[in-house]
Structures are given as structure tokens and as C-alpha cells.
Amino acid sequence: MKKKTLLLCFIHGFKGDDNTFGRFPADLKKLVGHALPQLNIELVVYPRYETRGDLAVRVAEFRDWLRARVMGLEDAAGTQSPTTSPSVRTVFVTHSMGGIVAADTLLSILDDRNNPRNFMFPYIQGILSFDTPYLGLSPAMAAHGADTNLRTASTAISQVSTLTSGFFASRAATESSKALTQAPSEEGKGKEPEAPNFWSQWGRVVAYAGAASALAAGGAVAYFKRDELGQGWGWVSSHLEFVGVLLKKEELKERAERVSRIEGVGFANLYTALGDRGGDKGDRTFCILPQRGRGWFRCINTKAQDEVNAHVGMFHSDTNPRYYDMLDLAKELVGGWATNEWSSYPGPSSRGVGISVSGGTPGRADE
Known part of the structure; x- marks a missing residue:
């Protein structure tokens, strides 16, 4: 009889790609395989996806992709009833906004009205997140001046958000019109019309001054670079829509509390901190x-x-001196979640896998 399969599914974050995790997936698979020899350990990295637009659309796309992937593994295993007795369970391993995608995927599976028996498919064994801002991004990053990109982007957005929509939009339109239609002087004959300056390129941004100001204050500009901001509001707004969830405090809190209390599903968020606990950056x-x-x-x-470099460099030993400690902790968490009745016996499990949400008292941070 074939072994059951634990699938480690990696999901990158905002503007990440297939290389976000470096060697970490292979390292984690090897350690988990040694810890759980009774299981077949598989890994898959969700291909680069568009981290822009409606988050719910991105979640639906990922869920469809995951379902097809798991069904392929179940078919190969010859599982007769993958919904009620799956031979495959999945642990999401996520970075940054990928953790939000994973959480919403899990909740969408549980809330599926087409599944009145409340069985999970695909079955999610746990969410192992790395630096996912489940409660938002730390505003202190801007105060500390973390990262050049963060400082320049914050400045650009803050400057734009101080201008009124009507004045700035009309001024930008006027300047742009003059630059393109005004007859050239004798001195300027033969020259191309001047391109609209930086501010006129941002003419439409001021219509969203409130959102831009919140973006800067909330630290979300850590995700943007100045040259990207210069591409115009159409580019920024589509990406802002995706990360806009980070500005919705009540929704963030509700999501985090619900996901962390689902019985039978592991949850962890390994977050970066600068320096030592007792140091000035702790x-x-x-x-x-x-x-x-x-x-x-x-x-x-x-x-x-700074916080941004700690965030993007956590999966590489040359930028994270405690990479192997983090790797070992990840192995322990996954191993603990998967050590249960399902993993103890080969072949189909003898009973279904209904899921409930517990209202238990949460423990302390760092637990």
C-alpha cells in the first residue's frame, strides 16, 4: 500500500517570484522527510502570480490550481474518495502576502456552500508563514527610515497626498496641455514638446490622496520602488488594491484570529526582528x-x-545568520502538525476529516 503524501506548497508574497525561497524548500523537504519517514514528502512552488488587482481573484486562481495539483496526486495514489478519505494533505509555506493568500484560501474552502458536510478539499494540514503581516505592517519602519526605497516612496506619496484633488488635477491637466499644444517659439523651433514633469504624471493620484496617505503611514510603501511609482497611478492602484487589505485593521484581526483557531490545522508566523532581544534594535x-x-x-x-532587508533576506543564509535555526523550527512545526492518526497508518483513513473552528483562548506571542 502506498504511503500517504504531505505536500509542502510554497507561496511567494508581493512582487515575489519562483526564486523567493532560494534553497529553503529543498532544505525543509529533506528535514521533514527524515522526521516523518512514514510519509511521502512532496514540494511544489506556486508559480509566479500577479500580485495586483482583487485579492479574492488571486485566491480563487490559486485554489483552482491547488485543487488540480492535489487531484493529480490523489489519482496517482488510486484514492477512491479523496474528499472524505484523502491520501494527500497540504501545508502552506508562505512568505509575506503569500500568507494572506493562504489564509483566505483555507477560509474559502471551509466556507464553500457547495460543501455542506464541511469536509476540506484540498485538505490543509497547516499554514507556516514567514513574516506575513497578518495584523499589518509596522508603521515604525518609516520612523526608523528603513531602506532607501521605503524612504523615497514614502516621501513621494506623502507629497502627493498633501495636495488637493481639484487643484492638482486641473494644474496637471493645464501643464500637460500647454506642453503638447503650445506653438514653439523661434528659439524652440525644431525641438520636441517637453514631456509632462513628475508631478503631472501623478495628476490622477491626488484623487486617492486619502489612500496614498494611509499607504505611506502604514508602511506599505516598503513594497514599492520609486521607479515603479513613476509608472503612474494605473500601475500603482492595481497593486494598491492587492495590498490594500493591510489597511483594513478589523478584517486583518478577524482573519488572523479565525485561522489561528481552526482545530486540526496548524498555524505559525515566523517573524523577523532586528538585533538581539536586549539590543537597541530588538x-x-x-x-x-x-x-x-x-x-x-x-x-x-x-x-x-533594517526591517525590509531582514524581510526579503530571511531565506538565505548569507543574509540571515540564523537561517538554520529558522529551518529547524520550521521542521519541528510541520512535523508536529503532521504527527496524528492520519499519518500513523498507511492507506486511506478510516473516518472523515470534518473541520470545526474553536474559540479557545490564544496563547502569548512567541509561543
Whole structure:
């Protein structure tokens, strides 16, 4: 009889790609395989996807892709009833906004009205997140001046958001019209009309001054670079729509609390922190932390100079001196979630896999 399969599914974050995780997937698969020899450990990296537009659309696309992937594994295993007795269970391993995608995917599966028996398919064994801002991005990043891109983007957006829509839009339209239609002077004959300057390119941004201001204040500009902002509001707005979830505090809190309390589904968020606990950087993090919350684990980076670099460099040993400690913790978490009745016996399980949401008291942060 074939072994059951634990699928490690990696999901990158905002503007990430297939290489976000570096060697981490292969390293984690090897360690989990040694810890759980009774299971077949598979890994898959969700191909680069558009981190823009409606988050719900991106979640639906990922869910369809995952379902097809798991069905392929179930067919290969000859599973007769993958919905009620799956031979494949999945652990999401995510970075940054990928954790939001994973959480919403899990909740969409549980809330599926076409599944009145409340069986999960695909069956999600756990969500192992890395620096996912479940409660938002730390505003302190801007105060500390973390990363050049963050500082320049914050400045650009803040400057734009101080202008009134009517004045700025009309001024930009006027300047653009003059530049393109005004007859050239004798001195300027033969020259191309001047292109609209930086501010006129941002003429439409001021209609969204409130959102831009919130974006800057909330630290979400850590995701943008100045040259990208210069592509215009159409580009920025589509990406802002995707990360706009980070500005909705109540929705963030509700999502995090619900996902962390689902019985039978593991949850952890390994978040970066600068320096040592007792050092002057020990409280600087990329994510807002919960006052209390089960499954949040501090991963200290003693090399990174700011929160953004700690965030993007956590999967590489040359930028994260404690990479192997983080890797070992990840292995322990996944191994703990998968050590249960389902994994103890080969072949189809003897009973269904209904899921419920618990209202248990959360533990402390760093638990």
C-alpha cells in the first residue's frame, strides 16, 4: 500500500517570484522527510502570480490550481474518495502576502456552500508563514527610515497626498496641455514638446490622496520602488488594491484570529526582528505583532540593517545568520502538525476529516 503524501506548497508574497525561497524548500523537504519517514514528502512552488488587482481573484486562481495539483496526486495514489478519505494533505509555506493568500484560501474552502458536510478539499494540514503581516505592517519602519526605497516612496506619496484633488488635477491637466499644444517659439523651433514633469504624471493620484496617505503611514510603501511609482497611478492602484487589505485593521484581526483557531490545522508566523532581544534594535519588526497570539515566533536577524532587508533576506543564509535555526523550527512545526492518526497508518483513513473552528483562548506571542 502506498504511503500517504504531505505536500509542502510554497507561496511567494508581493512582487515575489519562483526564486523567493532560494534553497529553503529543498532544505525543509529533506528535514521533514527524515522526521516523518512514514510519509511521502512532496514540494511544489506556486508559480509566479500577479500580485495586483482583487485579492479574492488571486485566491480563487490559486485554489483552482491547488485543487488540480492535489487531484493529480490523489489519482496517482488510486484514492477512491479523496474528499472524505484523502491520501494527500497540504501545508502552506508562505512568505509575506503569500500568507494572506493562504489564509483566505483555507477560509474559502471551509466556507464553500457547495460543501455542506464541511469536509476540506484540498485538505490543509497547516499554514507556516514567514513574516506575513497578518495584523499589518509596522508603521515604525518609516520612523526608523528603513531602506532607501521605503524612504523615497514614502516621501513621494506623502507629497502627493498633501495636495488637493481639484487643484492638482486641473494644474496637471493645464501643464500637460500647454506642453503638447503650445506653438514653439523661434528659439524652440525644431525641438520636441517637453514631456509632462513628475508631478503631472501623478495628476490622477491626488484623487486617492486619502489612500496614498494611509499607504505611506502604514508602511506599505516598503513594497514599492520609486521607479515603479513613476509608472503612474494605473500601475500603482492595481497593486494598491492587492495590498490594500493591510489597511483594513478589523478584517486583518478577524482573519488572523479565525485561522489561528481552526482545530486540526496548524498555524505559525515566523517573524523577523532586528538585533538581539536586549539590543537597541530588538523591538524593530516588519510586522505588527499581536498583544497575545498563539503561533507567533521571533526570528532574530543580527546582520540586517533594517526591517525590509531582514524581510526579503530571511531565506538565505548569507543574509540571515540564523537561517538554520529558522529551518529547524520550521521542521519541528510541520512535523508536529503532521504527527496524528492520519499519518500513523498507511492507506486511506478510516473516518472523515470534518473541520470545526474553536474559540479557545490564544496563547502569548512567541509561543
